Amino acid sequence: AQKITQTQPGMFVQEKEAVTLDCTYDTSDQSYGLFWYKQPSSGEMIFLIYQGSYDEQNATEGRYSLNFQKARKSANLVISASQLGDSAMYFCAMREPNTGFQKLVFGTGTRLLVSP
Amino acid sequence: GAVVSQHPSWVICKSGTSVKIECRSLDFQATTMFWYRQFPKQSLMLMATSNEGSKATYEQGVEKDKFLINHASLTLSTLTVTSAHPEDSSFYICSATVRDRVNQPQHFGDGTRLSIL
Numbered sequence: 001a002q003k004i005t006q007t008q009p010g011m012f013v014q015e016k017e018a019v020t021l022d023c024t025y026d027t028s029d030q031s032y033g034l035f036w037y038k039q040p041s042s043g044e045m046i047f048l049i050y051q052g053s054y055d056e057q058n059a060t061e062g063r064y065s066l067n068f069q070k071a072r073k074s075a076n077l078v079i080s081a082s083q084l085g086d087s088a089m090y091f092c093a094m095r096e097p098n099t100g101f102q103k104l105v106f107g108t109g110t111r112l113l114v115s116p
Numbered sequence: 117g118a119v120v121s122q123h124p125s126w127v128i129c130k131s132g133t134s135v136k137i138e139c140r141s142l143d144f145q146a147t148t149m150f151w152y153r154q155f156p157k158q159s160l161m162l163m164a165t166s167n168e169g170s171k172a173t174y175e176q177g178v179e180k181d182k183f184l185i186n187h188a189s190l191t192l193s194t195l196t197v198t199s200a201h202p203e204d205s206s207f208y209i210c211s212a213t214v215r216d217r218v219n220q221p222q223h224f225g226d227g228t229r230l231s232i233l
Contacts, residue, residue: 045224104150106159108159
């Protein structure tokens with residue numbers, strides 16, 4: 001069963017606007033971690049932000065914030081004041097502690113295009 | 117932040133040759149390293165999990181004899197694609213992490229684009 005769902009294959013946003021990238025997840029564990037990564041066309045995976053299942057506050061890292069709604073099992077990434085360099089693929093991922101080696105399960109990704 | 121180095125970035129070689137890809141954690145001891153494969157416009161597919169000093173754990177459907185993984189030290193893991201064929205052409209990317217640290221992200225290398233002619 002798919003554990004991470006990203007329903008938006010592509011998103012468009014104008015420079016300086018905010019954009020929300022959706023992510024829902026499915027797990028029966030109480031303890032888990034959620035991550036967002038950015039993958040530019042060059043291929044590297046850049047870690048953006050982390051949210052722990054027990055964290056009471058939404059995670060923030062500069063222009064990135066996470067809208068974490070535990071009851072709905074969603075962890076949407078909000079990018080404020082979009083920049084042209086934000087154009088990339090964005091992947092939501094979940095780590096479950098009971099997978100032994102703490103594997104990451106990735107969603108299918110959302111391609112974000114920022115226009116001038 | 118943590119840095120993971122992956123080499124080479126690009127490989128083009130003839131069918132039948134073996135290709136070795138290195139993944140190094142530069143500023144931390146990586147108890148666990150992961151190897152992924154990514155096809156164009158798709159997500160990352162986990163191939164195997166590598167723990168220092170032990171045999172790698174392969175995901176279902178990944179050929180152990182085709183993709184040899186060695187994690188000889190806390191800073192180095194290697195993936196060898198043996199007798200590579202055109203269908204092995206893909207983007208391979210490694211990541212490293214510290215075991216038992218739930219809130220620590222996997223840190224990724226820059227990936228290797230492998231083209232088999």
